Amino acid sequence: MRATIEAKALEVLFTCGIPLSNTLETNPISLRTIFARYPHLILRFTDLSPTTDGAYVRNERAHAIYINRKRPYVRRRFSLAHEFGHYILGHPSSTSTFGSRNHWTEVQANQFAAFLLMPRELVKLLNRRMCSIAEIALWFRVSELAMAIRMDELGLRAFETRLVRFRYQRLRQSLPARKGGEKWLQERIIRDLRSLDFETRARVIRAFLPLQGKECAKD
Numbered sequence: 148m149r150a151t152i153e154a155k156a157l158e159v160l161f162t163c164g165i166p167l168s169n170t171l172e173t174n175p176i177s178l179r180t181i182f183a184r185y186p187h188l189i190l191r192f193t194d195l196s197p198t199t200d201g202a203y204v205r206n207e208r209a210h211a212i213y214i215n216r217k218r219p220y221v222r223r224r225f226s227l228a229h230e231f232g233h234y235i236l237g238h239p240s241s242t243s244t245f246g247s248r249n250h251w252t253e254v255q256a257n258q259f260a261a262f263l264l265m266p267r268e269l270v271k272l273l274n275r276r277m278c279s280i281a282e283i284a285l286w287f288r289v290s291e292l293a294m295a296i297r298m299d300e301l302g303l304r305a306f307e308t309r310l311v312r313f314r315y316q317r318l319r320q321s322l323p324a325r326k327g328g329e330k331w332l333q334e335r336i337i338r339d340l341r342s343l344d345f346e347t348r349a350r351v352i353r354a355f356l357p358l359q360g361k362e363c364a365k366d
């Protein structure tokens with residue numbers, strides 16, 4: 148089934164005329180371009196419950212995707228690809244919350260999102276060009292964790308992917324126990340950024356911070 152889902156994601160990229168050649172300077176995967184090919188699909192960035200990333204709703208007459216506009220940019224982008232996956236794979240209506248991650252439709256929609264936003268050949272190409280997972284994630288406009296999981300699947304950078312996953316696991320474990328968890332997470336990320344060179348750090352800060360609030364409404 149994984150292979151079928153990957154083929155469907157590549158078919159979408161191909162149908163929408165998105166090039167995956169090895170001469171690219173910038174990320175060609177524009178969800179705006181993709182959604183322009185599906186005008187009947189309703190798309191809304193809106194307030195959803197704090198535990199909900201997005202939702203896919205279908206009935207006989209319409210298909211609609213709702214995205215929690217208060218999530219950070221990379222999270223919204225991944226959620227959008229995920230909900231789109233429910234549509235392409237013909238799943239029933241669903242809500243993506245913390246508690247629903249293990250349901251088979253959620254697993255498949257996550258796989259689709261990863262295949263769509265981080266196609267195998269492009270990941271391999273960028274892996275040769277760039278020096279850290281953080282940089283590659285920035286190029287693909289996904290979270291460092293999503294990038295590490297994808298690279299791990301492709302057998303790339305075994306040690307570095309493990310480090311990233313371990314760091315996020317530790318963060319997740321320590322968050323619920325703390326008051327003001329998000330502020331603490333921001334501070335922690337800033338501390339991690341100090342290990343990067345100046346230019347990469349500036350780019351990461353621009354793309355990933357602030358983690359919540361005002362910049363989220365821009366889409």
Ligand SMILES: [Zn+2]
Pocket residue numbers: 229230233241242243252253256
């Ligand atoms: Zn879902």
